[in-house]
Amino acid sequence: MTTQKWLLIGGALLALSALGNQQPDAPASPSTPVVVPVDASLQSSLQVVRQLAAQHKEAAAKLGPFYRAAADVVRRDDGKLGTTGQFRAGKIGADALYLQRTPLVGSVPGWGAAVDAVIIAAVGLEDKALDATSRAKLADALVAIADAAEGR
Amino acid sequence: MPNIPGDPKFSAWPDDHNELNQDGIVAAYNRGFIGAKDDPAARERLRSESMFGAMSDAAHANNWADSHAGKLVAAWVPLVKRFPRCLPGKAQQRGSCVVHSTRNAHLLLMTGDIVTGRIDEKTGKAEDWPEISPEGEANSILQTATWYWFRGSNGDGWSCSTAVNVAKNRIGAALCKNYPELGVDLTLCNGRNEGLYGGRQPPEAWVKLFSAHMIRESSYCESFEEVRDALGNGYGITTCGSEGYSSTRDENGVSARRGSWAHAMAFIGADDRAETKSKYGGPLVLVQNSWGQFNSGPRRVMGTDLEIPHGSFWARWADVRRREIIAISGFAGWPRRKLPDYGGSLAG
Numbered sequence: 001m002t003t004q005k006w007l008l009i010g011g012a013l014l015a016l017s018a019l020g021n022q023q024p025d026a027p028a029s030p031s032t033p034v035v036v037p038v039d040a041s042l043q044s045s046l047q048v049v050r051q052l053a054a055q056h057k058e059a060a061a062k063l064g065p066f067y068r069a070a071a072d073v074v075r076r077d078d079g080k081l082g083t084t085g086q087f088r089a090g091k092i093g094a095d096a097l098y099l100q101r102t103p104l105v106g107s108v109p110g111w112g113a114a115v116d117a118v119i120i121a122a123v124g125l126e127d128k129a130l131d132a133t134s135r136a137k138l139a140d141a142l143v144a145i146a147d148a149a150e151g152r
Numbered sequence: 153m154p155n156i157p158g159d160p161k162f163s164a165w166p167d168d169h170n171e172l173n174q175d176g177i178v179a180a181y182n183r184g185f186i187g188a189k190d191d192p193a194a195r196e197r198l199r200s201e202s203m204f205g206a207m208s209d210a211a212h213a214n215n216w217a218d219s220h221a222g223k224l225v226a227a228w229v230p231l232v233k234r235f236p237r238c239l240p241g242k243a244q245q246r247g248s249c250v251v252h253s254t255r256n257a258h259l260l261l262m263t264g265d266i267v268t269g270r271i272d273e274k275t276g277k278a279e280d281w282p283e284i285s286p287e288g289e290a291n292s293i294l295q296t297a298t299w300y301w302f303r304g305s306n307g308d309g310w311s312c313s314t315a316v317n318v319a320k321n322r323i324g325a326a327l328c329k330n331y332p333e334l335g336v337d338l339t340l341c342n343g344r345n346e347g348l349y350g351g352r353q354p355p356e357a358w359v360k361l362f363s364a365h366m367i368r369e370s371s372y373c374e375s376f377e378e379v380r381d382a383l384g385n386g387y388g389i390t391t392c393g394s395e396g397y398s399s400t401r402d403e404n405g406v407s408a409r410r411g412s413w414a415h416a417m418a419f420i421g422a423d424d425r426a427e428t429k430s431k432y433g434g435p436l437v438l439v440q441n442s443w444g445q446f447n448s449g450p451r452r453v454m455g456t457d458l459e460i461p462h463g464s465f466w467a468r469w470a471d472v473r474r475r476e477i478i479a480i481s482g483f484a485g486w487p488r489r490k491l492p493d494y495g496g497s498l499a500g
Contacts, residue, residue, distance in 0.1 A: 059499070063497075063499055082269050082271075083269045083278045084491060085269065085278060085488060085491060086269050087494075088491055088493075088494050088495055091494055091495055092494075092495035095495065095496075095497050095498055095499075096498060099497070099498040099499060100498060104498075104499055105498045105499065106498070106499070106500050107499055107500060108499050108500040110500055111496075111499040111500040112495070112496025112497035112498075112499065112500060115494070115497055116493050116494040116495070116496055119494045120493075120494065125490045125492075126277075126490055126491070127277070127278045127280075127488035127489070127490065127491050128271075128276070128277055129271045129276065129277075129278065
């Protein structure tokens with residue numbers, strides 16, 4: 001099976017099971033670039049993601065949609081991802097479902113730590129409730145990761 | 153009215169040293185020791201001081217009435233997965249069943265807060281399992297003594313309503329561990345620690361330290377539906393009553409009524425499945441006793457791979473419905489520790 005097919009399956013699992021609550025009429029991820037205002041404190045963390053993406057363009061481009069979909073799920077979530085800890089658990093599960101047994105495993109050394117640094121810069125490491133403000137910050141950070149991965 | 157002995161005088165505890173082994177405890181209750189007494193004034197006070205005196209009102213206000221209709225509510229499972237040795241814990245050594253039931257209700261409430269990710273209403277933070285030693289886990293994590301110190305006498309036996317009132321207003325839960333700053337080791341839930349105070353109250357410094365982990369609300373349950381939904385939504389339930397039960401379980405872990413115990417026991421599960429009601433003529437509740445492994449028989453939950461804890465048994469709702477049943481909520485637990493990371497990525 002091709003990498004593309006695995007990614008499609010992984011993407012479906014991501015939407016259906018890992019981060020949950022997909023609405024039947026949910027909007028698809030935007031196909032055109034969206035300019036997202038990003039907190040200045042994220043920029044240095046994002047720079048590492050951009051550098052990794054530049055070094056591994058093909059793999060990083062395939063990782064980008066994962067984070068864009070995750071941002072979409074976080075924005076639409078009605079409480080299943082109620083805390084940063086629950087988001088962490090969901091992200092770990094979704095990441096595994098998306099990538100396991102694909103050639104993307106290990107394709108961008110340092111990627112996980114770099115992405116985590118962006119998320120930490122956005123919402124910190126305290127296990128706390130995702131209120132409207134922190135939820136928006138988290139979603140924005142995920143979109144910024146997606147943009148960086150796709151070289152935007 | 154709850155079916156609890158109304159005699160205001162406690163039966164004499166049958167041991168001068170206030171500590172009995174498991175056989176002695178069972179024999180004492182079978183002989184008529186009154187560990188759980190009725191206190192209508194305490195019940196009325198607790199009800200009037202609660203936001204929702206009736207659990208059904210809380211359920212409707214929070215939009216979870218009938219949320220677990222027709223379901224098996226296995227509320228004990230996350231707790232025993234995390235702390236396999238905490239239930240049944242050590243058998244009570246004196247007539248302190250009320251605080252053992254109160255403690256077990258706190259354990260279920262703490263579990264509900266953690267697994268649902270419920271945010272503490274005052275701190276705004278999620279809560280986590282406390283750090284506890286293996287010996288503390290074997291003593292059921294939370295110390296029974298703190299509440300018992302406020303029973304108002306050096307004797308034994310208490311009322312569920314008064315114990316919950318104390319847990320709400322006087323002193324909170326304490327971990328089973330050593331407290332060198334107070335010069336007291338509370339690792340063991342035993343008769344000695346429970347008897348440190350009673351007729352007189354503990355020092356103010358003790359009360360202050362142990363007031364960090366109190367509950368904030370309570371409601372009375374009078375129907376199976378209230379019990380089922382309260383447990384399903386992560387509340388803890390303590391009960392007082394006079395029904396005794398067989399010390400053997402049937403093939404599905406169900407025990408029949410036998411004898412009379414003036415006793416307090418926590419409810420830690422509910423079974424409202426159609427097949428259960430068909431087999432037993434109605435729904436069941438899972439009762440956690442505080443006499444160690446006092447009973448025997450299968451522990452497998454009908455139709456599942458789950459097991460009920462040692463020292464527990466399923467009881468027909470029809471057999472327990474007259475008990476005084478109090479659901480507790482709003483436990484000020486232990487704050488969740490910082491996340492180590494966000495899990496990285498398989499990508500690298």
